[in-house]
Amino acid sequence: MTADLDELFTALSRRADAIPLAGADQARRRGRQRRARGRAALAAAAVVLVATGTGLVVTRPHPEPEPLLPATEPARIRGMAPVGEPLRIAEGRMWNNTRIAGDRVIGFSADGNGGHETVAVDARTGATLWRITGRESFYRGVAATPKVVILLRELAPQSTTDEPVGRILEFHDPVTGAKTWELPHTDHDQFVLHQDVLVRLVGATTALEGYDLVTGRKRWTAPAGSALGGGSATSTPIRMISGMGTGAVSDVGSSSALFSPDFADAVPYTDDRLVDLSRSGQITIRDIRTGKVRSTMPGHPDAEQLFAYEGTVYTEVRVGDRRAVAAADRVVHQSGDAWSLDYPLPCGRDRLCVLENDTNAPMERPAARMVMIDAKTGAVLRTTGAVPRYGDNAFRLGHVLTSGGGEKGTTLYDENGEARYSDFGVGGFVDDGNALSLSQDAGDRRFTVRGISTVDFRKVELGEIPEVSGRCDWDERILTCPTGQELGIWRLNR
Numbered sequence: 001m002t003a004d005l006d007e008l009f010t011a012l013s014r015r016a017d018a019i020p021l022a023g024a025d026q027a028r029r030r031g032r033q034r035r036a037r038g039r040a041a042l043a044a045a046a047v048v049l050v051a052t053g054t055g056l057v058v059t060r061p062h063p064e065p066e067p068l069l070p071a072t073e074p075a076r077i078r079g080m081a082p083v084g085e086p087l088r089i090a091e092g093r094m095w096n097n098t099r100i101a102g103d104r105v106i107g108f109s110a111d112g113n114g115g116h117e118t119v120a121v122d123a124r125t126g127a128t129l130w131r132i133t134g135r136e137s138f139y140r141g142v143a144a145t146p147k148v149v150i151l152l153r154e155l156a157p158q159s160t161t162d163e164p165v166g167r168i169l170e171f172h173d174p175v176t177g178a179k180t181w182e183l184p185h186t187d188h189d190q191f192v193l194h195q196d197v198l199v200r201l202v203g204a205t206t207a208l209e210g211y212d213l214v215t216g217r218k219r220w221t222a223p224a225g226s227a228l229g230g231g232s233a234t235s236t237p238i239r240m241i242s243g244m245g246t247g248a249v250s251d252v253g254s255s256s257a258l259f260s261p262d263f264a265d266a267v268p269y270t271d272d273r274l275v276d277l278s279r280s281g282q283i284t285i286r287d288i289r290t291g292k293v294r295s296t297m298p299g300h301p302d303a304e305q306l307f308a309y310e311g312t313v314y315t316e317v318r319v320g321d322r323r324a325v326a327a328a329d330r331v332v333h334q335s336g337d338a339w340s341l342d343y344p345l346p347c348g349r350d351r352l353c354v355l356e357n358d359t360n361a362p363m364e365r366p367a368a369r370m371v372m373i374d375a376k377t378g379a380v381l382r383t384t385g386a387v388p389r390y391g392d393n394a395f396r397l398g399h400v401l402t403s404g405g406g407e408k409g410t411t412l413y414d415e416n417g418e419a420r421y422s423d424f425g426v427g428g429f430v431d432d433g434n435a436l437s438l439s440q441d442a443g444d445r446r447f448t449v450r451g452i453s454t455v456d457f458r459k460v461e462l463g464e465i466p467e468v469s470g471r472c473d474w475d476e477r478i479l480t481c482p483t484g485q486e487l488g489i490w491r492l493n494r
Contacts, residue, residue, distance in 0.1 A: 069458055072433040075494035077451035080462045080479060084126015086486035087119065095482030096470040097262055099144035101174040104129065105473075105480045106144045107487040108151075114138035118151065119487070120177060123478055126489055130177035140167075141261030145195070145268050147214055149174050152261055164188045164203060169258060171216065181216025191258045192243045194288050195268040199241060206239040208276070210291050220291030225278050236302045240277045243269030243288070245309040248429070249346055250394040262471065275308045281329065283313050300326040309346035312375060316344065325354060333373050342368065347395045350375045353417070355386060355393065355402065370400070372417035382417035396429045399454050403427050410437050412452060420457040425450065430492070431476040438465075438472065438481075449479065449490075465490070 069076060089095060089109055099106040105121045116139035120129040140152040148171050155166035164186035171181050188203025197219065198211045208222035225239040247270075256264035273294070276284040281301035285294045303315035303326070317326050323341040324334035332352060335341045339356040347353040352375045358367035366388040372381040391404035398415030403426050412421040412435060425439030425448075435452045437459075445467040452459045466483040473480050479490045 069453070069460060070456065072453045072455040074431050074433040074476075076453055076460075077430065077434045077436075077462060077492050077494055078460060079493040080449065080490040081493060082126075083123065083478065083489040083491050084121075086483070086488045087121055087126070087128060089117065089485050089487075091485075093117070094469050094484050095487045097141055098471070098473050098480040098482050098487060099142055099149075099265070100473045100475055100478070100480065101144035101149055102146040104174055105478070105487070105489055106142055106149055106174070107482065108139075108142040110139055110141070116151065118142055118149070118172075118177075120149075120174065121487065121489065123480075123489060132172070132177050143257040143261040143266035144174065145193070145213075145266055147174070147195070148172065148180075149177075150258065150261070150266065152258065171213075180214065183211065183216070187259065190241055191255045192241050192274060192288070193255070193258065193266055193268050194243060194272075195270050197288050199274055199288060201239060201241050208241070208291065210288065219289065222276075222286070222291050236279060236304060238279050240303070240306040242275045242277075242306045242308050242313075244271040244273040244275060244311070245269070245307070245346060246271045248394065248396040249309060250392065250428075265471075265473065273308075275306065275313055277303060277306050277313070277315070279303075283328070298329050300329050300331075307344075307346070310349045312346070312350065314344065314346070314352070314375075316341075325352065327352075327375055330378075332375050332378050333371065339369070343393060345393045345395060345400065346375075347372065347400050348398060348415075351381075353395070353400050357388060370402075370413065370417060370419075384413065384417050384419055386419070387411045387422060391426065392428070394429055397432050397454065399429075401427065401429060401435060412454065412457065414457075421452050421459065423450070423459075427452075428474070429454070430474060434476075436462075436474055436479065438468075440467070447481075451492075462492070463490070 087107060093109055093111065095107050095109050097108045103123050105123050107119045109117045114137055115135040117133050119131045122129055138154045140154055143150040151170040153168040153170060167185055167187060169183045170179055172179050186203055190201040192199040196213055198213050200209045206225040209218060210220040211218055250267055257266035272288050274286040274288040276286055277299060279302060281299040283297045283299040286292060287294055300315050300317050303317050305316035307314050312327055315326050317324055319331060319334050322335060325332050325344045333354055335356050338358060338360055340359050342355040342357050344352060344354045352373045354371045354373065356369050356371060361367040368386040368388040370384050370386040374381055387409050394401045400413040403410040409422055409424040410427040411419050414420050423437050423439055425437035427435055427437035429435050433453060433455055435454055437450045437452060438447045440447050446464045447468060448464055449462045450459045451462050465481055465488060468481045469484045470482040477492060479492060481488050
């Protein structure tokens with residue numbers, strides 16, 4: 001049994017975790033590195049001349065020729081190799097998701113009765129470290145950070161009304177698998193996942209609660225907002241919270257991972273600022289570890305979405321019948337008559353990238369564009385044709401990567417907003433110099449894995465993996481995917 005390909009591509013994504021736009025210092029640093037590599041190459045050539053002069057000949061067999069591509073910084077990914085043997089699950093079951101938690105890969109499998117099997121595998125050897133099962137109620141999936149493994153239990157089927165649905169977050173030790181604490185909540189609550197703290201906005205009261213992520217100890221509370229009630233899913237929220245993004249950003253976000261871990265990845269915020277926004281537009285910046293107020297400022301009332309990056313708070317608002325993006329109390333960008341705002345993404349300090357769809361394009365031939373904006377002035381810096389997407393977006397080191405489902409594909413944009421690479425796969429960033437793309441080629445149920453340099457935008461085929469049955473995960477070291485009855489791990493070679 002395999003997942004629907006469009007849903008699979010929509011579900012697949014990767015956290016983006018790096019640094020902001022590169023400047024002159026970064027360019028000078030890369031220049032010094034290139035000159036150092038040149039001197040090293042000359043030294044190596046001198047050693048070869050000396051060796052051959054004394055009659056010494058060294059031969060190195062190459063069963064398969066490697067692509068003759070220049071090096072990048074960090075080192076270019078040139079191939080991949082399996083780590084241990086794939087972990088098989090019992091007949092009639094399949095792996096749904098894999099997650100990376102430090103040096104462990106966490107595999108998750110749900111059964112038809114709502115139970116689960118969750119297994120930790122050593123990412124370096126492929127050895128099984130621990131295994132837990134649960135049959136109490138319906139398990140939605142697993143999220144993971146280096147410090148915790150989080151399972152989501154749903155206490156009742158998803159409601160078709162606006163009534164809150166009871167859920168429980170179970171927190172487990174990634175080293176032993178032991179459950180350390182749990183947090184009952186509803187799907188009307190909001191969460192911000194920090195590397196050390198979990199903040200909950202209680203939907204029924206709009207009060208805030210801060211918990212130690214590892215022990216579950218309640219660190220702080222803040223009173224309810226100006227009015228009670230979480231509001232319906234379609235109304236303007238009475239209160240919203242967000243972490244403060246720094247360096248790299250991704251639209252998969254930590255809150256989504258705690259509500260739909262089968263479709264989103266947990267990426268903990270590392271900045272210690274929590275953004276608290278009221279319906280009236282009051283913005284409160286709190287210390288996420290203590291809940292103490294650091295500053296306040298006026299914002300735009302009746303905001304519908306909230307995100308923040310490098311000290312700038314953004315909201316999605318309505319201007320007439322159109323969606324727009326505002327920073328504090330001023331509108332930064334509003335789509336034109338022929339375009340509708342699809343997704344905004346911070347793509348640098350005081351820089352905003354907005355994906356828009358062409359409202360006049362036929363359904364069978366959708367069209368999109370990416371607009372790069374100066375967030376301080378609202379000036380449009382560049383407009384680039386984009387691949388229509390229904391997936392994930394990420395920003396890293398001045399580059400933007402969009403990845404969608406089905407035939408929507410993956411596109412990589414440089415720091416000037418120009419599209420430099422595109423294919424029909426799904427992918428994400430690996431590190432400062434590399435991205436990955438997984439595509440299912442025509443007539444073949446297997447997936448081809450490609451590495452793309454974010455320095456020169458050239459690609460290399462890394463290998464093939466079996467057809468995936470759920471969401472993959474990767475970092476700078478490994479790629480891991482559920483492939484039906486097997487959970488696979490591959491080391492990325494450079």
